Amino acid sequence: MDFDLMLKVYPFFLEAALTTIVLSVLTAILGLFCGALGAAARLSRFALLRFAGAAYVSLFRGTPALLQLFILYFGGPQIGIQLDAFEAGVIGLGINAGAYMTETIRGSIISIDKGQREAARTLGLSRWQATYKVILPQAARLMVRPLGVNLNMLVKATALVAAISVVELTYTAQRYIGSTYKPFEMFLLAGVLYMIIIYAVGRGVAWLDRKVQIT
Amino acid sequence: MSEPLHFVEIRHAQKSFGAVEVLKDISLNVERGQIVGIIGSSGSGKSTLLRAINDLDPLTGGEIWLDGVQVNKALPHRQYEKHINAMRQQVGMVFQHFNLFPHMTARENVTMAPKLLKGLSQSDADKLAEEQLDKVGMLERIDYYPSQLSGGQKQRVAIARALAMKPKMMLFDEATSALDPELVEEVNLVMKKLAEEHMTMIIVTHEMDFAASVCDRVLFMDKGIVVEEGPPEILFKNPSKERTREFLRKHIEGAK
Numbered sequence: 001m002d003f004d005l006m007l008k009v010y011p012f013f014l015e016a017a018l019t020t021i022v023l024s025v026l027t028a029i030l031g032l033f034c035g036a037l038g039a040a041a042r043l044s045r046f047a048l049l050r051f052a053g054a055a056y057v058s059l060f061r062g063t064p065a066l067l068q069l070f071i072l073y074f075g076g077p078q079i080g081i082q083l084d085a086f087e088a089g090v091i092g093l094g095i096n097a098g099a100y101m102t103e104t105i106r107g108s109i110i111s112i113d114k115g116q117r118e119a120a121r122t123l124g125l126s127r128w129q130a131t132y133k134v135i136l137p138q139a140a141r142l143m144v145r146p147l148g149v150n151l152n153m154l155v156k157a158t159a160l161v162a163a164i165s166v167v168e169l170t171y172t173a174q175r176y177i178g179s180t181y182k183p184f185e186m187f188l189l190a191g192v193l194y195m196i197i198i199y200a201v202g203r204g205v206a207w208l209d210r211k212v213q214i215t
Numbered sequence: 216m217s218e219p220l221h222f223v224e225i226r227h228a229q230k231s232f233g234a235v236e237v238l239k240d241i242s243l244n245v246e247r248g249q250i251v252g253i254i255g256s257s258g259s260g261k262s263t264l265l266r267a268i269n270d271l272d273p274l275t276g277g278e279i280w281l282d283g284v285q286v287n288k289a290l291p292h293r294q295y296e297k298h299i300n301a302m303r304q305q306v307g308m309v310f311q312h313f314n315l316f317p318h319m320t321a322r323e324n325v326t327m328a329p330k331l332l333k334g335l336s337q338s339d340a341d342k343l344a345e346e347q348l349d350k351v352g353m354l355e356r357i358d359y360y361p362s363q364l365s366g367g368q369k370q371r372v373a374i375a376r377a378l379a380m381k382p383k384m385m386l387f388d389e390a391t392s393a394l395d396p397e398l399v400e401e402v403n404l405v406m407k408k409l410a411e412e413h414m415t416m417i418i419v420t421h422e423m424d425f426a427a428s429v430c431d432r433v434l435f436m437d438k439g440i441v442v443e444e445g446p447p448e449i450l451f452k453n454p455s456k457e458r459t460r461e462f463l464r465k466h467i468e469g470a471k
Contacts, residue, residue: 119314119373122269123328123380124304126296133327137318214318214360 006185009176016172017193023086023168024155024197027093031154032147034098039105053102060099066160068092073164089161097154104150108143109135141212148205155197169193219280222247222415223268223384229276230263230439237263238274239439245384248413252420252430252447256462259436261419265386268417269306270299281305282383304332307377311389313369315361321348321372322357325379332380347375351405367398374405384415392421423467427451435459 034056041053060068072081073088083091112135120130162171173190177183223245230238237260245251253261266272268279270287279286286302288295316324325347326340335343348354351371361369370390377385387406391399403425409416410429420426426433427447434444435454443456454460 113312113314115310115312115314116316118271119308119310119316120328121300122271122303122306122308123376124300124332125328126300129331133331134316138316141318214362 002182002185005180005182006189009180009186010189012176013169013172013189013193016167016169016190017197019166020155020158020168020194021197023089023093023158023161023166024151026090027097027154027158028151030090030094031097031101031150034095035101035105035150038098038102039109042102042106043109057099057102060096061103065093065096065157066163068096069160069164085161085164085166088164089158089166093154093157093161097150097157100150100153101147104146105139105143108139108146111142112138141214144205144209144212148202148209151201151205152198155201156194159194219283221245221280222249222282223417224280225264225268225277226280227277228264228267228274228279230260230267230272231275237439238267240277241439241441243434243441245415245417247415249432250410250414250416250418250430252418252426252433253436254420254423254426254433254462254466255436258438260439261434261436262388264436265388265417265419268386269303269308271308300332304328304380305383307374307380307382307385309370309374309377309385309387309390311392313361313366313373313393315369315373315376317361320358320360321353321364321375324361324372324376328376329379343379344375347379348372350378350408351375352401365398366394367401370394370402371405374402374409378409384417385409387416387418387420389419389421391425421466423451423463435462437462 038053038056041049042057044050044053069088069092072092073083073085076083076088116134116138117130120134121127125133158168159170161168162174165171167175169190173186176186180186221244223243225241225243228238228241228243229236241260241264243251253264255261263272267274268281268286270279274287281302282305284302286299288298290298316327319327322341322344325344326335329335329343330337330340344357345354348357351374353368353371353375356364356368356372361372364372374390390406391402394402399422403422406416406418406425407429418426418430430447432444433447433450435442435450435456435458437458443450443454443459450459451463454463
C-alpha cells in the first residue's frame, strides 16, 4: 500500500467529498419534495392523482437509476432538455430518490391508526385539518428512521453520477487511478470518505429520531 | 319529508357494506336530555347505527335529523363537508379505544379543536381545559401525555375532549369495553355525572347493569334490526321477545 501517495492526493479527495455532500444535500431536498408530492398523490381522494403517484413510483423504482441518469443527461438534449452534468445528477437522482421516499412517507401515514382521523373528524375538523393537526405530526415522527435509510442509499447512489462525469468522489478516484495506476489505494480513500459521510448521516438521523419522540 | 318533531330522529336507516346489510330500516327518536342505551351482540349493527349519527359510517338509505337539521342531506361534496363538520361539532363521540392524540398532552387534546374551530384564545382555551378536565377528575394530570395515563384516565380525558366542543349530545361507542375491570367504574361515574346534567346521550354498551342504572330507554338490536325497546326495568326484567330473553340469559349468565 502506497500511503505516501494517499497522503499526497487526499486533499483533492476532500474537495471531491464536498461535492458529494453538496450533491447529496440537494438530491435529498429534491427527493423529499418529490416524495411528499408523490405520497400526497398516492393518498389522494382523486383516482387520477393516485394513478399518477403509483405510475411515478413504479417507473422510477422499476428501472435502474443509472439508466435514468443516462436518459436525462444524454437523451435530454434530443428532446430539448439541456443540463450540465451536475444539474442532471441532482435532478435525476432527486426524482429517483423521491420515488422511494414516496413509499416511505406514504407508509408512515397509513400506519397511523384510523381511529386518530375519526376522532379528529368527530370533533368537527375537516379532512385537511385532521391531516395536518393529527396525522402528519404522528407520521413525521415515524418516518424519521426509514427516511434515514433512504438518505443512506441516496448518498451512495451519488456515486452513479461519476458515469456522467460529475467530479465527485468516485469520479475523482477514477481520475487519479488514470494517472497513478493505484486503484486499490484510490478506491480505498474514496471508500473511507463515503463511510465518514454515511456515519455522520446515521448519527444525525438517530439524533433527530430521539429528539422528536414523545415522552 | 315532514319536519322533525324530536331532538334526534332516525328515519328508516339502512346500511349495507357491499352485499351485507347491517342496518335494516331502523327508525328511532330521542328527546332532548334523554339517555338511550343500545345493547346487542357484536355484529348486531349497534355501533354502525351510532356511527351513522355523525356520519362516520354514512347510511346507504334513510335520514338522520338532529335538532331540526338533517345530518346526512344530499349536498355537493364541498358543501357537504362544510355541513358535516358543523354538525359534528354539535355531537361529541367517545370511542372504545379512546383515540386520544398521543402527540398532545391532555390539555392539548382538549383545547386543539376549540382553538382551531372556534378561535379560542390560549387563555380561554386553558380555562376550558381546566374546567373540562376537572369535571372528569383529571385536572392534576393536565400536562400529561396519553402514554403516561391509565386506560380509565385516557377515556376520561377523551370525554373531556368531546365535552370541550360543548356538544348538544354525546355518543358513546363501548366506552368501557377496552378497560380493565377495575377501571370501568371511574368512567361510568363520569357518564353518570353527565346523565345527571341531562346531557342527551346514546350509549352503546355491553354492560347491562350500567345501562339499567342510567338509561331512560334501552334498545336491543340483533342482525340489523331493533328487536325490542323500552324502559330498562321492563326490557331487562320482563322482555317480550324470545330473542331478547335469550340474549340477556347468555349475557347476564356470561358475566357472572
